Amino acid sequence: MEPFKRHSGTVAPLNRVNVDTDQIIPKQFLKRIEKTGFGPFLFFDWRFQDDGKTPNPKFELNAPGYKGASILVAGRNFGSGSSREHAPWALLDYGFKVLIASSFADIFLNNCFQNGILPVTLPEEQVQQIMTRAQTRPGYMLSVDLEHNLIEDDHGFRATFQIDEFRRYCLLNGFDDIGLTLQHADKITAYEKKRKPF
Amino acid sequence: MPAKTLFEKIWNAHLVHQEASKPDLLYVDLHLVHEVTSPQAFEGLRVTSRKVRRPDLTVATVDHNVPTWARNLPITDEVSLKQIQAMDKNAKDFGLIYYNMQSPGQGIVHIIGPEQGYTQPGMLIVCGDSHTSTHGAVGSLAYGIGTSEVEHVLATQCLWQAKPKTMEVRVDGKLPFGVTAKDIILGIIGKIGVDGATGQVIEYTGEAIRSLTMEGRFTVCNMSIEGGARAGMIAPDETTFAYLRGRPHAPQGRDFDLAVEHWKSLPTEPGAKFDRLVELPAVTLEPFVTWGTNPGMVAAVSGKVPTVNSFQSEADRAAARRALEYMGLEEGIPIQEVGIDRVFIGSCTNARITDLRAAAEVVKGRRVNAKVYAMVVPGSTAVKKQAEAEGLDQVFKDAGFDWREAGCSMCLGMNPDFLKPGERCASTSNRNFEGRQGKGGRTHLVSPQMAAAAAIAGRFVDIREWSKNQGG
Ligand code: SF4
DSSP: OOOOOOEEEEEEEEEOOSSSSSHHHHHHGGTSSSSOOOGGGGHHHHHBTTTSSOOOOSSSSSSSSGTOEEEEEOSSBBBBBOOOTHHHHHHHHHTTTTEEOOOOOOHHHHHHTTOOOEEEEEHHHHHHHHHHHHSSSSTTTEEEEEEEEEEOOOOSSSSEEOOOOHHHHHHHHHHHHHHHHHHTTTHHHHHHHHHHOO | OOOOOOOHHHHHTEEEEEOTTSOOOEEEEEEEETTTHHHHHHHHHTTTOOOOOGGGGGGEOOOOOOOOSSSSSSSOOOOHHHHHHHHHHHHHHHEEEEEEOOOOOOOBBHHHHHHHHHHTTTOEEEESSSSGGGGGHHHHHEEEEEEEHHHHHHHSEEEEEEOOOEEEOOOOOOOTOOOOOHHHHHHHHHHHHTTTTTTTTEEESSSSHHTTTTTHHHHHHHHGGGGSSSSSEOOHHHHHHHHTTTTTOOOOOOOHHHHHHTOOOOOOOOOOSEEEEEEEEEOOOOOOOOOOOSSTTTEETTTTTGGGSSSSHHHHHHHHHHHHHTTTTTTOOOOGBBOOOOEETTTSSHHHSHHHHHHHHHTTTOOTTTTTTEEEEOOOOOHHHHHHTTTHHHHHHHHTOOOOOSOGGGGGGGOOOOOOOTOEEOOOOSSOOTTTTTOOEEEEEEEEHHHHHHEEESSOOHHHHHHHHHHH
C-alpha cells in the first residue's frame, strides 16, 4: 500500500445520506476477478441511464466541473450494507483517495483503510460547509494533511479531524495487515528455520 | 505440565509472534487455493509488487467452476472460463504447485489435499473455502479464510488468529447397521444446531469415530462448519498412518517412520480440558435425511417431517414454516413418502472411493427409477480412475446413472449442473440452503447409500430395510 501523508484534489459533492454499497457497486459487477477495473461501474445505476451507457445528466458526479475529482464529500452513514470490498475498490479505481462524511458504516470504514483510502469524519456542520462550496464552485479544492490531522482550502476553511491512532499509523507508513506482519519478518524467518519438515 | 489437547499442541507449535491483547501470529504449513476466492488476492500481490512467500507450500487447483462433462469440450460460461484462466495464469506467474483441469491430480481441493499426501497430521492448513475443516480428519488444524486473508497468507505464510474455544464431541459405542459417517455428522448437527459450535474447534472422539475409515473421518470433519465450528479434528492413529503411507507428497521411507513417531505425540492427553463436551451415543443414530433448508433440519429416515408445533420457540416455528414451504413438504408426512426427481452423488463430503463403492453396491444390477435423473461426480480425477479400474463406472452406467468428470458440480451449481425450480434432489453434499443447488431447487442431504437407494426407488427408503428385502 502507498503511504498516505498529504493529498490535494478536487472535491465532488454527493449530497445523499445512507449511500449503500449496492449503490456504490451493484452486484452484477462482482464477478470480476480483479480488484482493479471497478471504476467504470461505480454508482452505475445512478451514473448511467437505463441503457447503461448514456451518462445521466442529473447525477452530481457527471457535471463537467467534477471530472478528475479525488475527494468525495457525502451525507451521513456512507457505505452501509454489505461487506463487499468491491466498494472501496471501485471508489479507488475511479480516483477517490479521500472520503468526507459525518459518519461511515463500520465494515466499509475498515475496508477503506485496508485499501489506502482515507475516510475523514467531520461534524455535520463542517461537512455541509464543504458540500456547499463544492456544489457552488466546481473545481473547488481541498488539502488533507494526515500528519497533522488537518483539512483546509485556500479560502479560509480549516478543520482538524480525529482518526484511530493505529489506523493512522498504518496509512502514514503505507502498512496494510500484510505490511504489519512483515514487520515480524525476522520472526517468520526464524520460525521457518526451526520448522520441522512434517 | 497440564495435559494438552491435540488442538493446543498444534496451536502452540505454530506460534510465530504473541503479544498481549492482540491475536496470535501463526505459521501456515499448507495453503490450498481454488479459482473462486483467490483472483483478487493475487491481484493484490501484483498491485503491491509482492511475491508468494512459500509457493512450495501453496497448492492450487480448479474445482468449483469446471464443467464435469468431457474435459476436451470448451467451457461455455464466460465467467467460469475467466476464473479458470486466471487460476492458470496465477499459478504460473507465482510458481505454485498446480493441478490444472487436465491434470491427473485435479479434483475438489478438499479431496486432493489428502489424496496427494499434502494434508498431514499436526499441520496448520488454510484455504479460502469454508469446508477446509475436512483436512482436520488426519489430526491437523484446518479452517477456511476470506480473500483478504488469502492474500495475507500468500504474502507472509502467516495468519493473525484469536485462539478459539474447544469442544469435544464424543460418539461412544458401535455404529448400528446401515449408519454411516454422514449420519454421524447429520446426527451431531441435528443435535447441536447449525450455530451450536460457532467459532469453536471440535475434536471428535469415541469408539464410533475411531472405527471409521479415513474417508468416513473426512466426511465427519467436512461438515463441522455446518454446525458453525471453525474446524473439526480427529486424533491421528494407525488408520491415519496407513492412509498416508506411500502417498506421493507424504514423507517417504525412513522420513515417514520419523514422521509417524512425531504424529504419535499429537493426540489429546488424558485429563486435558475442553471448554465443552457433547455426547452422542452411537446407538441413538439412524440413517438421516434433512427435510428443511439448513443441515440442522434432520429427521430419521424411519421418521416423519416434523410438525411446526413440535418446535419450542416462535422463531423456530417460523423457520420451520418457511422451510416447509420452500421445500414443498407437508408437516407430519413420513420421510419415506417423499418422492425425488434427481440424485447427486458427489462433493467434498461424499465423493471418495469408498463412497462410490458403497453406492455402487446398492445400485448393482438395478435400474434408476424412470422419473429420476441421477448423476455421479467423482471427487477427484484419481477417484474417477480408481472407480473405473474397479468397474464401478459400468455399474452406475448400467443402472442409468450419468458418470461424470471430477469437480464440485451440483454441490453449488456454479458449473452448468443445477436443479430447476421445484426439483427435489437426494444429495450427498453438505448444504441444503435455499437455492444452493439451483434457484428454487430442493435439496435433501443423505449418505451415498441412501442416495443410491433413493435413485432406484424414486423416493427415500430406509437402507436398513432395503438391504434385508433386496438381499443386497
Ligand atoms: S464440493 Fe461443494 S462444498 Fe465442497 S468445495 Fe466444492 S462447492 Fe464447496
